[in-house]
Amino acid sequence: MAKEEGLQVTRRTTRYSASNNAVEPTKPTEFYKPTLNDLGFRQQPLGFEDLLSCFPGRSTQVLELLRLLGPLNSPMFPVLVYGGPSTGKTSVTLQVFRHLNRPFVYSSCVTCYNPRILFESILNQLWFHRKNSGHSYSSVKRCERPSDFVNYLREASESVIDNLKGNSGKLSSKLSGQPNGTMVYLVFDNLERVRDWDKSSTILPFLFNLCDILKMPEVGLIFISSTSPDTYYLNIGYLEPIPLYFPDYTEDDLRQIFMANQVNRKLYTSFLDVVLRPFCRVTRRIDELSAAFSSLFKKYSEPLSDMEVAPNEDMKRRLFTHLRPHITTALNETFQVRSQPLLKAETNQETKKKNSSRMSGIREDFDKMDFHMSTSAKYLLISAFLASRNPATLDASLFDSTGVSDSRKRKRKASEKSMEQKKMAEQELLMKGPGTFPLERLLAIFQCITSLAEDSLDEEGSDELTIEGGSGGLMSDVLLQLSSLCNANFIIKGGSCPLEGSTRYRTAVSEDLALKVARSLKFPLSKYLYRR
């Protein structure tokens, strides 16, 4: 089941969606009632060899997990599966349960983002309750406190285990695909999120000690976390779970993973020979590598007319020289998902038959903004950037009423002391970051800039867009725009100034982005930037 996109994007069918195709929300009476079978993995059971071949490079971890889970009906210590992101922890755990066909309850601390939702999700699954519109999406029991959770969990587990025990004797259970054994396993995924919760100081020790508190050997606990156990510092003595480490993939494992499900293996091998080593120096995470490789492979196989061909040495060399300029650009970008017009622009450029022009063409595409913003939002962003960058005392001289600014400093001979001061100031700028500004200053700068814009438009005499009624058209929803920019993290809302009590804002955009925005508006940003 290893896909090319990496193990994080496995098609993990939920138990409900796998087992029923007929939940129609329009008919309120027909709701799917989960049964005991849903605690197991409702797909074809997986053989041991298949399990190992699904996960190249993970055979030691699979064997260790099987060893810790033990034979059927053996009690287990809590296990903490940890490792970097996208190393296959969740998928290995779930596939092991599929192979063993034992009942388990899965809950992720990403979707269950506070204790109540976490507890209720587990209890819902154990009581075979599915939230539906029939009882207005409520859980089977309201459970907020850990003490209630322990009691309910004990009840629920006991009933499930009785069910399992009752059915395990009958032969028909094996035929109907019921899970094996008389133990129930609780899987907690993404445990590192719990550290950021409000009540993490009580919930984390509670979860780790759940084994002791519950005192039921028929319930097994498995925690999955992407940070190592020493990041869970707890003050009280708790039962440390047995750690199971998933190291990042080595290069050979990566090669095996990428080679799986490839149509033309020889071609892809030669491709990997070229790109794998340099990219592994930057990152070894498989999701980032696969994103980079998929686009690169398209470029690699462009000159080939026939995709099925197995390349010989000569062709490999040709393909490599074709790909080489793209590798360096690809190494320096992260997750560039090209939209359609950019691709077309590239094909236009290829007809020019000059390597250098193609390179500059690509760079030009980077200079354009690749998302849309309204004009007033763009002006607001620029004014925020200026407000953060320039000291407040300079505003008067930069934005005077004539709309003409002259911020070019006269070139003075730089003395030694001023050079040092410049260096210190640069250091400070690096450390402190962009400055804060109050709302009034932002609006004042915005007014000046937009009035400038109108003037320039009037001068050009363009009849494209006439801004109605002075700046009224642009000012109307500035505050709305401000809050949407804050939500998009372009502007960060800081604490209030202790003297005045008004909130202060701070820009969070880089200079490149501000320049891009300014260029799209044809606004001379560099004239207004204060250069020390």
Next chain:
Amino acid sequence: MIAMLRECGLAHKTIIFVLNEFDYFAQGKQRLLYSLLDAMQSVTSQAVVIGVSCRLDVDQLLEKRVRSRFSHRKLLFLPPSKEDTERFMEHILSLPVDSSLPHNYTVEFNARLKKILSDERFKELINTYLSFNSTIGHLVRFLFQAVSYLDLDVGFLSLENFKTALSSMQRQPKLECIRDCSILELYLLVCMKRLEVKEQNSYNFNSVMTEYKSIHDSFQTSDYYARNVCLRAFEHLLQHQLISFADNRGHNQSVEFRPVKLLISLAELHQGLKSYRLCPMFYLDLIKIGFWILPLVQACKLHKIPAFDSFLVCYVNYYCCGASFLPLKMVKVAFSRQLS
């Protein structure tokens, strides 16, 4: 509750309140503790409050009014002695004779177990383990791991099981994290270490980038990547918890400006780099340069030794005290940079 206590007192029933993880009750306002202890003193009741805690100083945490009602009796529970531990292990590992398993098997199993437990190598192993952690809970976990290594075909415990369990207990998470990092991430860690050595107490991503650039300029490395790629590597390091933010102001600033600090020591970084399979030796040298030469050059400046030769004399002297040698070219470059 007071009424209930009175009732129980009249009925001559003693109540024992056991408060586990007592230090958690001692957080905050301690209302529960106060009312409980108060109720015991003021009502004719027979009740005892026993608090259980891991902290030795938990009675220092109590408020004055609570502490005055506390009888100051403390019972200290020590970890079990070695003999007790051995008896405990034998008891917990041997199979009960009257279980459902065949009798011959249990007898054989217990006999083999006894042999292992009295083996000298096993005693040594257990001593190593106990010096690391001697609590019973941890010991049970260790024994569980040993049992899980039991070879089901053989059916009996062997010394190898215990050995493998011990080696799997001795892990070093930070070292594993470093081995997981890519080369660019290691590079960033080395830059941060050098900044620390230069006694720049607070630094953020931008200062790390300047250091990165300066290393690239002076040493002409091949690993020079764009800023956004370095930012992504930086975020990976944050996720691995090898570095963390030094301030608590949270989300008032973007990632690039928040000060960070290293969560690993120089020794760990050094060890991690050495055990990294494909690590360029260059990084080790970079750290060594930062660590040894910079203070050396600063010392030379103090004594006003301008020439490189005399510096080399100091260098050799210093290195005779046990540090490792570096290629001469690197020494020259670092020296010239420092003096400029």
